[in-house]
Amino acid sequence: MIPSFSGFGLGLRTPHYADFFDRDVAVDFLEVISENFMVDGGRPRRILRDIRARYPVALHGVSMSIGSADGIDGLYLNRLRALVDEIEPLFVSDHLSWSRIEGFNSHDLLPLPYTMEALDIVCANIHRAQDALGRAMLIENPSSYLDFASGDMTEWEFLNRVCARTGCGLLLDVNNVFVSASNHGFDPIAYLDGVPHDHVRQVHLAGHSQGEHLLIDTHDRPVPPSVWDLYAHILPRLGPVATMIERDDDIPPLGELLAELGTARTIAAGAVRAAA
Amino acid sequence: MSLLALQRDMRDWLVRADMAAAARIQSSCEAGFAVYQNNYRSQLVTCLESSFARTRAWIGEERFLHAAAHHIDDVPPSSWTLDAYAHDFPVTLARLQPHDPEIAEIACLELGLEELFISADGPAVALDHLHDLDWEYALLTFQRAIDLVDLKTNAFAIWSALVAGEEPPASQYLGTPETALLWRQDEQCRVRTIDAMELQTLLDLRGGLPFGAACRKVTVQLGEDRGIALVGQWLGQWLADGLIAAITAQDKPVGSGNPRLEGPC
Incomplete structure (x- = not known):
């Protein structure tokens, strides 16, 4: 099992670099997008080394494409392994999705049909990635805008099987659960109650927006009450976890994100009191 | 399916x-x-x-x-x-x-600088032992973080004005094509234009030609005094710009009759 880490963190974004270098910011860890730092050198790598000297860091990827039917890109894994060896991250994570097939890379987190065939492929790919990285990964549930008539099981059933077969952990994105539940008409509580709680090591909290027909996982606004409610529901069911506010667009001053993190801390403290 | x-x-x-x-x-x-x-x-x-x-x-x-x-x-x-x-x-x-060939040339400048920003780090050669080198047989290793963009137009002047927030000049072909030399010094990406002779000398040296032989190629065209002065000027600029990663000595050929250089030209 992946060691747990209890704390509250933020995604490191460029507008906040100076904040993190100029003062001690009250976060327990920072998460970075792996691909932004899987480069040969230059300022990005130096900044990450400097940040790592001050904070625990989680590496969160968007391009591993663990759902690709033609396997994982070995060169990608080599680069990620080099970064992992240098940074010694808290966690290495990526998404339950695919982006690449036969040399084409969509650079988007495309949905998978939850079939037995897809399960075999995803598990084989995760095994390969974990072997290459020399450690177990966290897999994040995605937001999705398509479902498939060919599915054999729900997403949470799929995640249970993936965790059982590969030993990977879960990065539970509560906003993604809400967005997908709204788009596909399932009960988010059933989802949260159905995931393997003992495998959850990290939680993402974020905001979304209303598209023309669907909710869109935009990460461009504060965490809404609906997502806070789901976080309050799931937290008592989990062991120690690393909770993070994920903001990727319309990035506000750091203080606003720290205030949201304060809300997460308050909910977590309430969960502890309720358990006692 | x-x-x-x-x-x-x-x-x-x-x-x-x-x-x-x-x-x-x-x-x-x-x-x-x-x-x-x-x-x-x-x-x-x-x-x-x-x-x-x-x-x-x-x-x-x-x-x-x-x-x-x-x-x-x-x-x-x-x-x-x-x-x-x-x-x-x-x-x-x-x-x-x-x-409008300046458009692609401006884009090449931007692309080159962006790629250099995340290219491999490499320390510049230390300057303290250069006077001990046998420059005749010296081999220069340039940084990997170097790019060259051939320019037929005044794209560099247009790009420079845009970066500075100034009114860019109208596009025009150059009388003599030039090359933009792009490199990264520490974390700063930099660019300047070089003429055909500096470009050729840089390419010769990057290709493994010993320094003395590269100097002679220039002096054949410009005469000894002017040629040596110019190569010395380029070398000084390359060193100041951190373009050179290492200088090593090539094994001296047996029975070589080449005239020996006494120091950096």
Whole structure:
């Protein structure tokens, strides 16, 4: 099992670099997008080394494409392994999705049909990635805008099987659960109650927006009450976890994100009191 | 439907908006196809806009988006990193704007600088032992973080004005083509133009020609005094700019009759 880490963190974004270098910011860890730092050198790598000297860091990827039917890109894994060896991250994570097939890379987190065939492929790919990285990964549930008539099981059933077969952990994105539940008409509580709680090591909290027909996982606004409610529901069911506010667009001053993190801390403290 | 077939159909939907491929996927959430199609194209446009901000400023939003749309139709992304998608855009610009060659040249300058920003780190050679070197047989190793962009137009002047926030000059062909030398010194990406003779000497040295032989190539064209002074000036600039990673001594050829240089020219 992946060691747990209890704390509250933020995604490191460029507008906040100076904040993190100029003062001690009250976060327990920072998460970075792996691909932004899987480069040969230059300022990005130096900044990450400097940040790592001050904070625990989680590496969160968007391009591993663990759902690709033609396997994982070995060169990608080599680069990620080099970064992992240098940074010694808290966690290495990526998404339950695919982006690449036969040399084409969509650079988007495309949905998978939850079939037995897809399960075999995803598990084989995760095994390969974990072997290459020399450690177990966290897999994040995605937001999705398509479902498939060919599915054999729900997403949470799929995640249970993936965790059982590969030993990977879960990065539970509560906003993604809400967005997908709204788009596909399932009960988010059933989802949260159905995931393997003992495998959850990290939680993402974020905001979304209303598209023309669907909710869109935009990460461009504060965490809404609906997502806070789901976080309050799931937290008592989990062991120690690393909770993070994920903001990727319309990035506000750091203080606003720290205030949201304060809300997460308050909910977590309430969960502890309720358990006692 | 196998996963491979589904993923091929999804690719064909994203790249070509192939309706038959989308229909084969069989989703009850048809609005989702448009979401993914929009995500795919808008992300690539954003990538190009970010990588080619000066080019966009030079040609204007409408022409830039037209070129970006062509590029996205013609060149599907293939790398794991979105940064790589910018790589072929100057070629698309050159094809679409054959009568405005400065556009692709400005784009090449931007692309080169962006790629240098994340290129491998390499310390510059220490300057304290250079006087001990046998310069006749010295081999210069240049930094990997160097790029060269051939210019037929005044793209460098246009790019420089755009960076400085000044009114750029009108485009024009140069009387003599030149080359932009791009490099990274510590974390700063830098660029200057060099003439054909400095370019050739730099290429000769990068290709492994000993320093003495490279000097002689220049002195044959310019005469000994002027040639040696010029190569010495270039060497001093390369060292000051951190372009040289190492200087090593080539084994002296047995019975070599080449005249020996007494110090850096």
